[in-house]
Amino acid sequence: MSGSPDIPAAGLEAVFNEMRPALIRRAQGMGVGGDAEDVVQDVWLKLQTTTGPVASPHAYLLRMVYTAVLDRKRGARRAAARDAEWSTPANLPQDSVASAEAERRLMAVQLLAKVEARLSDLGDPAAAIFRRHRIDGLTQRRIAEEFGMGLSTVEKHLRRAYAAILDLEGDRP
Incomplete structure (x- = not known):
């Protein structure tokens, strides 16, 4: 050694x-x-x-x-x-993965159609205010100025829109 x-x-x-x-x-x-x-x-x-x-x-x-x-x-x-x-879903057959994705897309499209229908039933200005706030990202204060109404009125319309959309959950099977 x-x-x-x-x-x-x-x-x-x-x-x-x-x-x-x-x-x-x-x-x-x-x-x-x-x-x-x-x-x-x-x-x-x-x-x-x-x-x-x-x-x-x-x-x-x-x-x-x-x-x-x-x-x-x-x-x-x-x-x-x-x-x-x-x-990863690699172990699943590709057609079942595609099928699951297609099903999720279909469910999303159906839900979006229900939301759109509910907003249409709600009518303006609540639907328009909801879209300007949630989709366009405007603040409630800016929407109030744009629509020529008070901030509390904008909040009231948003509450109505949210209630109508949340009510969709009761419609689900």
Whole structure:
């Protein structure tokens, strides 16, 4: 061996404790950030199963940290790939995905038609005020100036429009 005596497994724990801050910095430097303490703890747990002497304890511990970081990164990549596969509709037949999208679009179009019909039934100025406020993004004060009415009147018309639209929820099956 290269001049350094073999350290028994029990003595390796003492070297580990001495090197712990350096091992944490090594793990952080490898890009695990806040998980560095966990990586070093994993190394500690693996040390508990180490039997026999170690010729170069510093290099051995640094290599264990390196391996633990790689294992953690591989596991994270596998988990991300598994989660992505699980959460995407790629496993479904494409026609069922297209069918679901078409159904959502149809439901949205039907709901929009109901809202438009309800606003038409409401009549002007409530429907026009609602559109100017919710679609065009004008403030209530600006709408009051535009329509030549008081702010409280604009608020009253908006309340009527909101009530009419919210009443649609009672119409749903």
